[in-house]
Amino acid sequence: MFTAIFSSVEAGFIYAIMALGVYLSFRILDFPDLTVDGSFVTGAAVASVLIINGTNPFIASAVALLAGFIAGCVTGLLHTKGKINPLLSGILMMIALYSINLRIMGRSNVPLLQQETVVTVLTEAWQKAGIDEAINRVISLQSFVPRTWAVLFCMALTVFIIKLLLDQLLKTEIGLALRATGDNKQMISSFSANTDLLTIFGLGLSNALVAFSGALVAQYGGFSDVGMGIGMIIIGLASVIIGEALFGARSVARATLAVIGGAIVYRIILALALRVQFLETSDVKLITALIVMLSLIVPNVLSSQKEKRRKKRRAQERERGEHVAGAQTDYKSV
Amino acid sequence: MLELRQITKVFNEGTVDEKVALKSINLTLAPGDFVTIIGSNGAGKSTMMNVISGKLLPDTGSVWINGQEVTQLSEHKRARYIGRVFQDPLAGTAPNMTIEENLALAYNRTKRRTLKFGVTKQRREFFREALKTLQLGLENRLTAKVGLLSGGERQALSLLMATFTKPDLLLLDEHTAALDPARAELITQLTKDMVEKLQLTTLMVTHNMEQALRLGNRLIMMDQGQIIFEASGKEKQSLTVEKLLQEFQRIRSSHFASDRAMLV
Ligand SMILES: Nc1ncnc2c1ncn2[C@@H]1O[C@H](COP(=O)(O)OP(=O)(O)OP(=O)(O)O)[C@@H](O)[C@H]1O
Ligand SMILES: [Mg+2]
Numbered sequence: 001m002f003t004a005i006f007s008s009v010e011a012g013f014i015y016a017i018m019a020l021g022v023y024l025s026f027r028i029l030d031f032p033d034l035t036v037d038g039s040f041v042t043g044a045a046v047a048s049v050l051i052i053n054g055t056n057p058f059i060a061s062a063v064a065l066l067a068g069f070i071a072g073c074v075t076g077l078l079h080t081k082g083k084i085n086p087l088l089s090g091i092l093m094m095i096a097l098y099s100i101n102l103r104i105m106g107r108s109n110v111p112l113l114q115q116e117t118v119v120t121v122l123t124e125a126w127q128k129a130g131i132d133e134a135i136n137r138v139i140s141l142q143s144f145v146p147r148t149w150a151v152l153f154c155m156a157l158t159v160f161i162i163k164l165l166l167d168q169l170l171k172t173e174i175g176l177a178l179r180a181t182g183d184n185k186q187m188i189s190s191f192s193a194n195t196d197l198l199t200i201f202g203l204g205l206s207n208a209l210v211a212f213s214g215a216l217v218a219q220y221g222g223f224s225d226v227g228m229g230i231g232m233i234i235i236g237l238a239s240v241i242i243g244e245a246l247f248g249a250r251s252v253a254r255a256t257l258a259v260i261g262g263a264i265v266y267r268i269i270l271a272l273a274l275r276v277q278f279l280e281t282s283d284v285k286l287i288t289a290l291i292v293m294l295s296l297i298v299p300n301v302l303s304s305q306k307e308k309r310r311k312k313r314r315a316q317e318r319e320r321g322e323h324v325a326g327a328q329t330d331y332k333s334v
Numbered sequence: 335m336l337e338l339r340q341i342t343k344v345f346n347e348g349t350v351d352e353k354v355a356l357k358s359i360n361l362t363l364a365p366g367d368f369v370t371i372i373g374s375n376g377a378g379k380s381t382m383m384n385v386i387s388g389k390l391l392p393d394t395g396s397v398w399i400n401g402q403e404v405t406q407l408s409e410h411k412r413a414r415y416i417g418r419v420f421q422d423p424l425a426g427t428a429p430n431m432t433i434e435e436n437l438a439l440a441y442n443r444t445k446r447r448t449l450k451f452g453v454t455k456q457r458r459e460f461f462r463e464a465l466k467t468l469q470l471g472l473e474n475r476l477t478a479k480v481g482l483l484s485g486g487e488r489q490a491l492s493l494l495m496a497t498f499t500k501p502d503l504l505l506l507d508e509h510t511a512a513l514d515p516a517r518a519e520l521i522t523q524l525t526k527d528m529v530e531k532l533q534l535t536t537l538m539v540t541h542n543m544e545q546a547l548r549l550g551n552r553l554i555m556m557d558q559g560q561i562i563f564e565a566s567g568k569e570k571q572s573l574t575v576e577k578l579l580q581e582f583q584r585i586r587s588s589h590f591a592s593d594r595a596m597l598v
Contacts, residue, residue, distance in 0.1 A: 173438070173447040176431070180439050182426040190387070190426075191495075192444045194412035 001275075002144035006152075008271040012264030013155035014216045015235065017162060019243075019263040020211030022236030025253065028170070029202045030182035031079075034090030034233050036210050038097025039071040041229035043211025044218035045104040048112055051219070057118045061215045068211020069204040071097060077199030101226055108226040117219035119151055126150035127156060151220065157259055162209065167253045178202050179252075210236075231285050238292045239263035245299050266291065335535045336363040336386065336503055341395035343559075355381040356392070357559040359502035363503075363565055368529055370546035372578075379539045382556070383507045388412040388536070400502055414444055417534075419492045419509040426492030429481030433472060433491065436480050437461045442564035459563045464498050467496030468524065486517030490524060497528045504529065506538040510545075518542075522549070543575045555582065 018040060025033035043064035051061035071093060078089035089107045093262065126132060126148060135149050146152075180188035181198045188271035189195050210232075218224040243262020273279060273287045343356040355378045363369060372564050384390040386397060388409035396405045399415050420426050427436050438452035438461075453461075458476065465473040468490045472483075482487060489509060497504060506525065510518035526549055529536050540546050546553055553570050555563035555578070562585045565573055 169449075171451055171453070172449045173442050173452045174449060176435055176439055176452040177442070177447055179431060183430050184425070185428055186420075187428055188439060189410045190413055190418045192410050192440050193439075193442075193447065194410050288522075303423045334415075 001021060003146070004258070004271045004275065005268055006144070006146050008267035009114060010151050010155060010266055012222070012267040013152070013159050013260070014215075014220055016159045016239065016260040016263035017216065018210045018213035018232065018238035019235040019236045019259045020159075020166060021206040021213070021235065022161060023240050023256065024166070024209070025203060026240060027239065028179055028182050029199060029206070029247075030091065031086050031199065031203065033069055033072075033075060033203055033206060034087065034153040035075045035093040035097070035203070035207055036090075036233040036236055037229040038094040038101065039068045039207040039210045039229075040214035040217075040232045041101045041224070042071055042097055042104070043068050043214030044224035044228060044229040045101045045110070045226075046211070048217035048218050048224040049104055049106075049108040051112060051115050051117060052110065053141065057116060057219060059090075060119055061212060061217070061219075064215035065208045068214075069208035070205040071211070072205065072207030073200050076196075076203040079203075080199050098226065104228065109223060110131035110225075111223045113222055117222075118216065119219050122153060122154045128152075130194065157329045163256045163260060166256055168237060170252050174198075175185070207230060215249045231288055234288055234292055235266065238266050238288060238295060241292065242266055269312050335365045335400065336537075337361070337369070337395045338382075338386070339398070341382070341385055341392045341397070343385060343392050345379075347393075351512035354559050356385065358561075359561060361554070361561065363535055363537070365535055366533050367552055368448065368534075368550035369552040369554060370550045371537060371539045371554050371556060372541070372543060372546045377556040378559040379556055380507055381559075383537065383539065385506050386418055386503070387418060387505055397453070415502040416505060417443070417499070417503070418505045419489070419496050419507070421508040421511050423485040423488040423492070423512055426495065427480045427488055430479060432477045432479055433465070433483075434458060434461055434476040436491065437464070437495060437498075441499060442503070443499050464494060467527075468494060484517075485597070486513050486520065489513060489517070489521050493521060493524055493528065497532060497534060500532050500534070502535065504534045504536040506536065508539050508541065511541065525549070543578055547573055547575065547578070557582075557586070569578040 018036070022033075022036060024035075025031045045059070045132070046067045047060040047064040050063060051057050055063075063158070075089050075093040078084045078092060079086055082089070084092070127150070132148055136145055163166040172181060177188055177193040178198050180191075180193070181195045181202070185195050214224075214229070217228070240259050241262070242265050243249075243258035243260070244255065246265065247254070247258035247261050249258055268293055270284065270287060273291075274281065274284070279287065338359050338361040341356050341359040342354075345351070345355055346354040352380060359378075359382060371381050372384075381390065385392050388404070388411075392405065396403055398404065399412070404412050404415075418426075429440065431439070434453050434457075438457065441457065441461075442452070461476065462473045465476075470487055470490055472487065472491065480491065482492065489512075493509070509525075510521045514522060522545055525538070528534070536550070538546075538549065547570070551570065552566040553564070553573070554561050563581055
């Protein structure tokens with residue numbers, strides 16, 4: 001149980017990078033970008049292939065990030081210069097990337113066992129420094145001792161650095177223009193911003209994060225697979241929606257924090273659901289879809305119920321008020 | 335300052351819906367001119383504004399700003415010279431961003447955007463001072479989302495955002511039309527003050543004849559894609575709403591007469 005939750009949180013942090021990318025396209029740019037399903041795998045594929053060919057895993061991950069950026073820019077070009085509708089541009093790119101990813105990997109699955117990855121490098125360095133023992137001594141959980149704290153800490157750190165950078169970027173002059181592009185395109189182009197360029201840049205950035213996340217997931221899981229991106233956009237959306245519902249989205253900094261939280265909560269819900277007897281690992285996508293449906297429907301139902309209760313109370317109060325008024329008139333007439 | 339030469343614009347050319355929106359329009363504005371534009375629905379006023387701002391490209395003719403030809407320049411590049419306020423109060427601001435962020439967006443109209451922070455301490459002070467001129471108390475709500483403001487407040491903010499960077503040309507397309515009379519009057523007054531203070535060259539479309547007569551030093555009347563009447567200086571000052579209406583009827587009927595003459 002604890003082990004399952006622990007690894008959910010680990011994975012949650014890694015997937016949170018992807019969710020931040022989805023937040024950027026869906027919420028900031030108001031662009032439902034389906035490239036994600038493809039670019040996630042592109043990141044994984046590029047990193048894996050570079051790693052098995054002996055590239056330093058950190059450099060390999062950085063190259064993956066760049067590959068995602070390019071993929072996102074192409075989607076942006078399709079939409080702005082090719083005048084293709086946003087959904088279709090993303091789907092076209094997603095389909096195209098499927099073949100490109102196979103080309104990059106040369107086959108449908110690339111295992112990374114026995115390879116030096118970001119995860120192994122960090123874990124080793126961490127163990128050499130003896131930090132794990134120190135932590136375990138301090139916390140001393142009897143029932144549960146995790147394999148290593150390295151992944152959790154390093155990934156959490158990476159996510160928070162990315163979050164802070166993103167928050168800062170969205171406060172710069174370019175960042176404000178990016179947000180305005182998603183908020184009111186007509187207005188921001190009347191203030192001399194090139195919305196085409198901003199859209200392309202924003203989608204590039206979004207998919208760069210997605211691909212980076214894909215590269216880390218591949219190294220964490222020990223393989224990359226051409227099908228690992230299926231439904232990724234839904235997982236990203238789930239994280240964004242759950243996060244916003246649970247933690248609020250008043251400001252950008254709050255929203256990005258919420259998205260990270262949402263990514264972790266999603267992983268935990270998924271892990272718990274998979275412990276239910278009759279559900280199997282192959283049901284993951286179905287569970288994901290259900291989680292998203294619920295996270296979309298429940299907040300609506302809750303708020304409409306609240307509204308109903310409020311109206312009912314109002315009506316009752318008014319009735320009671322009339323009663324009192326009626327009683328008073330009775331009294332007077334007596 | 336602004337020159338339109340022989341501008342023609344036809345929508346849906348070659349179809350049954352063909353519509354000549356502008357017919358060889360010529361217009362020259364001197365620096366500091368404040369021109370009010372009146373004309374019936376569909377006269378081509380908005381189309382002319384859009385051709386100037388670059389939202390629409392003319393079929394023939396050329397647009398010149400500050401002696402430079404800008405006919406082919408894209409809308410966002412041309413925005414360096416032009417401040418605009420739209421009819422719809424929702425159109426001129428970003429609702430999910432704060433007042434100060436909106437002002438920062440507008441502040442960058444004439445500059446290259448960089449990775450420096452959009453809202454700095456110094457700029458915030460500048461924004462606060464600018465907002466005070468509106469006298470709506472917005473200077474105390476810098477971090478409020480613009481979507482929370484009323485239509486009138488938003489339009490006042492839009493006006494400030496369009497003007498405080500001193501554009502070479504200010505375009506106002508019925509920017510008071512969506513407001514209640516009191517708010518409309520407020521925005522009209524603000525417009526007058528700002529244009530006078532900053533000596534802005536301005537084109538303002540309005541359906542309110544009284545407003546068109548009260549503001550500005552020139553007035554033009556458009557009908558069916560053409561400028562059919564123009565008055566400036568003393569002549570404009572001596573105009574009244576009745577005279578304008580008479581003028582309009584006279585020109586219209588003479589048009590009809592010539593049309594009929596051609597048909598016969
Ligand atoms: N995008 C377009 N496509 C087709 N026809 C258009 C388009 N824009 C404007 N028109 C037509 O061109 C003519 C001039 O329109 P325009 O919007 O310039 O009028 P206007 O003078 O601004 O009118 P109003 O006072 O109603 O705002 C109208 O007949 C209109 O139907
Ligand atoms: Mg109009």
